[in-house]
Amino acid sequence: MTGLDEISVRLSGAALLAALTGMGLVGGTLSALFGIGGAIVIVPMLNALLGIDYSLAVGSSLCFTLGTSAGGWARHRRLGNVVGKIMVILALSSMAGAAGGAELHALLRGLCGERRFQSAMHGIFIMLMLAIAWLVWRDAPRQRPGASLLQRLSLPPRIALGGELPDVSLPALAVVGVAAGMLSGMLGIGGGVILVPALLLVVGLGMHQCVGTSLGVILLTSLAGAVIYGAKGQASLWIAMPLLVGSAIGVQAGAWICQRLGARPLRRYFAILLLAVAGYLLIDLLGKLRAGG
Amino acid sequence: MTKLLNVLLLVLLPLAWGLGSEALFEIVRARRKGKEAEHKSQ
Numbered sequence: 001m002t003g004l005d006e007i008s009v010r011l012s013g014a015a016l017l018a019a020l021t022g023m024g025l026v027g028g029t030l031s032a033l034f035g036i037g038g039a040i041v042i043v044p045m046l047n048a049l050l051g052i053d054y055s056l057a058v059g060s061s062l063c064f065t066l067g068t069s070a071g072g073w074a075r076h077r078r079l080g081n082v083v084g085k086i087m088v089i090l091a092l093s094s095m096a097g098a099a100g101g102a103e104l105h106a107l108l109r110g111l112c113g114e115r116r117f118q119s120a121m122h123g124i125f126i127m128l129m130l131a132i133a134w135l136v137w138r139d140a141p142r143q144r145p146g147a148s149l150l151q152r153l154s155l156p157p158r159i160a161l162g163g164e165l166p167d168v169s170l171p172a173l174a175v176v177g178v179a180a181g182m183l184s185g186m187l188g189i190g191g192g193v194i195l196v197p198a199l200l201l202v203v204g205l206g207m208h209q210c211v212g213t214s215l216g217v218i219l220l221t222s223l224a225g226a227v228i229y230g231a232k233g234q235a236s237l238w239i240a241m242p243l244l245v246g247s248a249i250g251v252q253a254g255a256w257i258c259q260r261l262g263a264r265p266l267r268r269y270f271a272i273l274l275l276a277v278a279g280y281l282l283i284d285l286l287g288k289l290r291a292g293g
Numbered sequence: 294m295t296k297l298l299n300v301l302l303l304v305l306l307p308l309a310w311g312l313g314s315e316a317l318f319e320i321v322r323a324r325r326k327g328k329e330a331e332h333k334s335q
Binding site: 063064066067068069070071072074075078223226227230231233235237240241244245248 | 296299300302303304306308310311312314316318319
């Protein structure tokens with residue numbers, strides 16, 4: 001395992017552990033406030049703020065995501081919010097996608113070279129954050145029951161979900177899983193950014209079922225990703241565990257704040273936060289490019 | 294062997310933390326509910 005003093009080029013020892021715990025605290029608060037894992041903000045900030053190599057940040061973030069999604073999934077499972085059939089199909093396709101995403105990450109690193117790779121990852125995160133900020137800012141159209149894209153697609157075979165849920169196309173569901181997995185394996189994020197809107201708008205599940213089912217998929221996807229990156233020596237518990245400790249405290253703080261704010265302002269704050277982080281990354285990227293050339 | 298152990302630790306420790314902390318919070322929630330129910334009955 002990568003030693004504590006080899007992780008960051010800017011901090012070491014207790015200062016590094018404190019900084020990581022602080023980042024976990026922010027990530028946990030975001031998680032409870034906005035229903036995201038927090039990794040989309042944590043991964044680029046590990047690189048930009050602490051100078052941690054992107055591959056190590058991605059691998060360690062997958063271990064962190066594994067811990068946070070396990071707790072959330074256990075809770076939602078107890079509450080009956082996990083749709084088993086969808087979870088299994090999405091998880092299998094998503095795990096395959098995660099393996100592909102990890103390969104793509106390694107390929108990009110090989111093609112770009114060290115310095116350009118860090119800048120390319122910054123660029124990918126900036127574009128992703130801008131896209132999500134735009135999606136979050138505008139109100140999502142309300143879905144009529146049975147009118148979702150996947151329910152109307154006639155791509156066979158279709159599977160029955162049981163209960164009041166309508167049939168959905170298996171290949172279309174698998175494509176959603178692969179896309180979320182690719183994003184997870186490539187960038188170290190949970191993939192909830194794709195899974196929750198897809199389950200809500202494309203499959204047509206209720207919000208609680210979306211969150212519970214997507215957490216189960218994220219759990220298995222991050223497990224696959226953590227194994228792949230861990231086997232390459234590109235994941236560290238020195239990063240993942242302080243993040244998890246901070247996150248456990250942050251989640252409680254986030255839940256407390258969440259009860260005092262409405263849904264609409266929350267969406268707007270989230271979009272503003274993403275824009276702010278994207279702006280910081282852009283400044284860091286420009287600095288890196290200037291230093292490089 | 295060391296590599297396998299390393300990967301196992303990378304997976305099992307975060308899993309144990311996630312599930313363990315959730316179980317702990319569940320106990321705290323159950324206790325709080327119990328106390329609230331007791332308070333209401335009084």
